[in-house]
Amino acid sequence: MALDSPDLHKVLATDPEALLCPLPLFCEGPTEIGLLSVLPPPFLGGSLDRFGIHLIDGRGQPQVFAKVEAFAAANLRCAAFLDNEVSSPERRARVSAGCHLFVWEDACNIEEAVAKWLPEERLVDVPAWAAEARDGRERSYVDQVRGRFFQATGGTIAELVDEFGAEAVRQALATCMSKHTWFKTVDAGRLLGQRLLDAGLPEAIRRQVEPFATVLRTAT
Numbered sequence: 001m002a003l004d005s006p007d008l009h010k011v012l013a014t015d016p017e018a019l020l021c022p023l024p025l026f027c028e029g030p031t032e033i034g035l036l037s038v039l040p041p042p043f044l045g046g047s048l049d050r051f052g053i054h055l056i057d058g059r060g061q062p063q064v065f066a067k068v069e070a071f072a073a074a075n076l077r078c079a080a081f082l083d084n085e086v087s088s089p090e091r092r093a094r095v096s097a098g099c100h101l102f103v104w105e106d107a108c109n110i111e112e113a114v115a116k117w118l119p120e121e122r123l124v125d126v127p128a129w130a131a132e133a134r135d136g137r138e139r140s141y142v143d144q145v146r147g148r149f150f151q152a153t154g155g156t157i158a159e160l161v162d163e164f165g166a167e168a169v170r171q172a173l174a175t176c177m178s179k180h181t182w183f184k185t186v187d188a189g190r191l192l193g194q195r196l197l198d199a200g201l202p203e204a205i206r207r208q209v210e211p212f213a214t215v216l217r218t219a220t
Contacts, residue, residue, distance in 0.1 A: 007070040015056055022052030022220045024071065026064050026080040026099075028109070029057055034189025035110055036081060038197065039205075043213035051220045053079075065091050072098025079216060083109040100219050102212045106204070111183070114192070115174035117202035120166045124157040126173055129195045133188035144180055148172035 011018050018024040025048075027033050033055045041047050048055065058064030064080065065088070071078040072095070079100035082092060085108060092103055107113040114126065127141035146152050146160060149172065154160045161169050177183060183192045196205070 005070040005073060007066040008074055011056065011067050011070070015054075017054050018056050019076070021054035022077070023100075023216065024054050024056050024076075024078045025216070026056050026058040026068055026078060028060050028064065028081065028083050029184070030186045031110060031183050031189035031192070032081055033057060034183075034186040034191070035193040037186075038190055038193030039201075039209050040213040040216060042197065043210045044217050051217060053216055053220060061085055062088055062091070065095055068095045068099050077219065079219065081212075085109075100212075100215050102208070105208060109178065110189075110192070111177035112174040113202075113205055114196070115170045115177065117204040118199070119202070120161065122199055123161065123166070123169060123173060125195070125199065126177070127157065129192060130177070130182035130188075132195075133183060133185070133191045141176070141180075141182065144176045145169070145172045148175060 025036065027036060036055055037048065040053075044051055056067075058067055058080065061082065064082065068078060068080050077099075079102070080095065081102045082104075084104040092101070095101060104110075104113060107116055115123075118126070127145065128138050130141045131138035142155075142157060145157065146155065149160065149164055149168070152160060152163065154163045157169065157173075160172075183189050196202070201209075
């Protein structure tokens with residue numbers, strides 16, 4: 001087993017459990033670490049720890065690729081949960097040969113998935129979740145969404161939906177979540193995951209996460 005890769009050493013220097021656990025799972029960043037601490041366990045039938053799954057911050061694309069490739073080259077099992085970014089589709093396809101890979105279908109990332117697939121009546125909850133995760137100032141998050149619309153008269157998410165349509169508001173929510181880092185901490189990602197479960201996980205998200213959880217369970 002070749003352990004002389006600088007990228008492998010970087011991971012082990014900051015997170016030695018990555019080598020000791022049965023299945024290291026590389027994530028895009030802190031949002032996904034928090035999210036994955038919550039979403040897969042109901043489908044796994046237990047906590048990630050119970051199945052020996054350890055979450056690692058891959059620090060986004062393209063940095064995560066080198067880490068996954070280093071584990072594969074050393075014949076170390078791993079998994080990865082990645083955004084479906086426009087860049088590097090070929091490299092994502094290549095790393096899938098050496099790890100258990102999740103890539104969003106029909107969405108770029110969790111922010112777009114939430115905005116796209118939450119029921120229309122639950123879109124009003126997203127700024128409230130961001131406020132709960134961060135500073136409690138729900139109005140400021142609603143105002144960020146409102147600012148995406150020129151000459152908007154509505155002052156609430158529901159009013160913006162009435163004025164501009166649900167699809168436009170979904171796009172604005174996805175942009176604001178990403179651009180203004182609404183859920184870019186582990187705790188915020190965990191809260192987002194829990195609120196999605198509490199609200200009833202949208203079928204399009206369930207349809208993707210549940211099979212991945214099955215892969216993780218059988219891989220450990």
